[in-house]
Amino acid sequence: MPHKRAAFGESHLMPQSTLLARARHWLGSLPAACVVALVSVSYAVSYAVMIFGASGDALLQAGLPLMFVTSVLCLLVICFTSSLPFMLGGADSNSVGLLSLMVGGISATMQRAQLSPAEILATVTIAITLSSLLVGLALMALGALRRGNLVLFVPFPVVGGFLAGTGYLLWSGAFTVLTGHPLGLDALRTGIDLHWQELLPVAIVVIGMLGLPGRKFDHPLALPVSLALASAAFYGALAASGLSLAQARALGWMFAPLSLGHVQLPVQVSWSLVHWDILWRHYGELLALIAVTTLAILLNATGVSLATRREVDFNRELRSAGLANMLSGCFGGVVGCHSLSRTLLNYRFGSRDRVATLLAAVLCLVCALFFIPLLGYFPKPVLAGLLIGLGGGLLNEWLVRSRRLARGDYFLIVLIVAVVACYGFVTGVALGVVVACVLFVLDYGRVSCVKMEFTGATLHSKLERGAAAHAELKQLGQRVFGMRLQGFLFFGSANQIVHRVREQLQSPRQFIIIDFRHVQGLDASTSQSFVKLAQVCEQYKVTLILTGIADPIRRPIARAAFSGTAPREFADLDLALEWVEDRLLEQAMRNESRDALHSSLAEHFDAREMASLMARMEKVEMAAGTLLFRKGDAGDSMYFIDEGLVSISLPLEGGGRMRLRSFGSATIVGEMALYRGQRRTADVVTDRPTLAWQLTLASLRQLEQDDPATALRLHAYVVKVIASRLESTNEAYRLAY
Structure with missing residues (x-):
């Protein structure tokens, strides 16, 4: 109480x-x-x-x-x-x-x-x-x-x-x-x-x-x-x-x-x-x-x-x-x-x-x-x-x-x-x-609308080619000049592009690539600037290529009246680069022997080593659309591409695929998972009928035991290929940033 x-x-x-x-x-x-x-x-x-x-x-x-x-x-x-x-x-x-x-x-x-x-x-x-x-x-x-x-x-x-x-x-x-x-x-x-x-x-x-x-x-x-x-x-x-x-x-x-x-x-x-x-x-x-x-x-x-x-x-x-x-x-x-x-x-x-x-x-x-x-x-x-x-x-x-x-x-x-x-x-x-x-228009006009400039020698497509083709592109790449644009384009910034292309055409050029991937929009007057750009390129007998154009940007450009040859258009910059590289390599590819892989390997292996390596690989012929390996598979082999084309890709939710990189003749694919002992991180699919040579992990281990000198040459060859890819990636990032 x-x-x-x-x-x-x-x-x-x-x-x-x-x-x-x-x-x-x-x-x-x-x-x-x-x-x-x-x-x-x-x-x-x-x-x-x-x-x-x-x-x-x-x-x-x-x-x-x-x-x-x-x-x-x-x-x-x-x-x-x-x-x-x-x-x-x-x-x-x-x-x-x-x-x-x-x-x-x-x-x-x-x-x-x-x-x-x-x-x-x-x-x-x-x-x-x-x-x-x-x-x-x-x-x-x-x-x-x-x-x-x-x-x-x-x-x-x-x-x-x-x-x-x-x-x-x-x-x-x-x-x-x-x-x-x-x-x-x-x-x-x-x-x-x-x-x-x-x-x-x-x-x-x-x-x-x-x-x-x-x-x-x-x-x-x-x-x-x-x-x-x-x-x-x-x-x-x-x-x-x-x-x-x-x-x-x-x-x-x-x-x-x-x-x-x-x-x-x-x-x-x-x-x-x-x-x-x-x-x-x-x-x-x-x-x-x-x-x-x-x-x-x-x-x-x-x-x-x-x-x-x-x-x-x-x-x-x-x-x-x-x-x-x-x-x-x-x-x-x-x-x-x-x-x-x-x-x-x-x-x-x-x-x-x-x-x-x-x-x-x-x-x-x-x-x-x-x-x-x-x-x-x-x-x-x-x-x-x-x-x-x-x-x-x-x-x-x-x-x-x-x-x-x-x-x-x-x-x-x-x-x-x-x-x-x-x-x-x-x-x-x-x-x-x-x-x-x-004042804003004047100030913005002084801001460069060019995010990146490149040539065919410094920026390559995602299609990996053989050492000979890569060296050829290094020599011929200066015939290609490209710009990746950014921001909002209007008459002031578009005139900058025309002026810059005129300067570049004083050097021998064969292709001009303009990428619109990072462009947010453009005004009506800008389309006339691209008509002028097309006329300049036609005057110098240069192919003008436009890439990455979204629909809202394509409409005003499409309404422009191109008096001569209209620019060629690609969905993205990578496809345009691949097309240009193919045109540049056409003559070299005609003179190149059919056995591109054998020629490429002959630069790193003597006849005995070549025979020892080829004896341990299995020849594989695949139709277009063949799944070479799937993401998550064991990394138990790598492939030497002799003829054809394969692509590394990731599946998208809508059913499509995003291409990460492609590999043509005289290249290798699948070596990263094999050497690291990990599972595959992406799918590899053939884009066209392909002839390849498969080297399994068991065969590689057998080669290391039976022929250490050839195995050492092979390891050095793979390291050189990886280093070349890293060099290309570093150059692309340097250009972008």
Whole structure:
């Protein structure tokens, strides 16, 4: 019974201790949540000013609460669906730059048309909603199809250019916040007339974010402290100057009083007030938002993964951000995504779970519901400093520190930023993609598409021939020149091939072999280059041979119109080499005696030794298709091929065979298993009627006992044959690698 009472007491104590532990954990996460909420609120206000501030106070009054919608929903959804529990989300500087262009363009167009503020507000609200919904759907689709890696194929200089262009847009937004005018040559004079009361808080925030020369402030509290100090400095400057809050608002240094009364959700919009034709003109920004947001998610998730050494599921992050944007769009929120800076800030405070994120979302919601009027006292120069710090970080990374990149890549980054500044973000990025493609083609054109070059003297077919034929091919092999191609062929690389063949035809050549086994594809213009190559070969009376052509590559070549003799084609390089060798040896084979094996052996054995060896071998005549021995058979004999052809092959699953090597007259086969005392490792089948001489293991042992001198000559002969094969194999590997 005492034991039971103790157990009963423990069952009541455990929940209390668990609750206390949870309470302590939540309280311990509160500082991180407060800092994250402060930074999120600061970003939300600064981004709202950048997107809506230039279009008038009415849009800012309606748009500021929507930024809090984005912050709260992104924090909650990404918190519960991300592969990392401490991941944070919210509006991102890259998408905000595009949104500011879109909203500013829509507002300016409608103001020039003298449309009412209600129509402007309705059109902008629907534009924001549609952008969030479309981005959300695209991200969900990419994540569901597991195609998040597609955006990684965007050229690196284009990524750097659009990030640096985003930095410029943030600086442009900061200039507008400070002066009320868009950044431009005509407005630079206004920027010079800024008062010290504005510049002081800007400088404090920028120093807190970017640091000083030789000193960077990496502490997680650096940004919150700099925001607080900048706000205090602003109010101190007002007091020192004797300016009131009303005068500061009149000078544009502070917001007009804010409230939730101007919020307009998408469901409250009157569709008759929406100008769809104006929205359609800005489809480019909508498409760019999808690409920019996807890229930002992958880049930020990669940065978090590297900094925290945690594995990240990129497709899951895309689905997470997609769901957050779809929910945000339903409530009129702007496009949001994962935040690298806020996530690392949360991580450095020790957060490893979702508690701090949940608390930060609650604090942001409370601020949106009850404290938005207090944001009217938030100094605009502090927000401008925040935008300058964000933009300065991007410009420093991609315009200053990226100077170590290749000259062409750095030039492309600078070009994109210049075009973004002069003609707009979408035009700059689009031009960057086009220029990157052109540079890629030029660079790829300088990369050799030739994997290997060879002649008939250095690379032979898998058909092993006698010593005399081998020596003959060594002499005649220079009449053959071949290239094994690789990669993707286009007009630039194909012209390289034609130029190289022209150079080779300055020497006496009879056959040109082009192997396509390692070619992944070719464009339409390449086929015309091979027509030109065929014409060149015909001019020099050389036979052009194409090998290893897959069906997708054969089709464009087949469509080409060969005016003269079409190239000869073989299924693989080995068959082409065998055919060429046969043509080269035709004259020599006609003059060669019928007894090729006897002639070959006579070079190594005298008449007595020859008679002793032949007396111990058995003559074997076989029809085509005869199985000489099978894989797994005992290695108890070897064969001297007198006439015909046999091949070593392996059976394939489909019923076919893969040829490893072939042996013609005056060669030997089966000696490896015999000398090593092991079983056969492959099948040997006759390809044509064959005459051979069989030497069994028992006969070899008898020869060693009865005639040691002849047996020693035989061993030396076999070693020489094996060494010759090894030499040919080494040469083939040397050419390949």
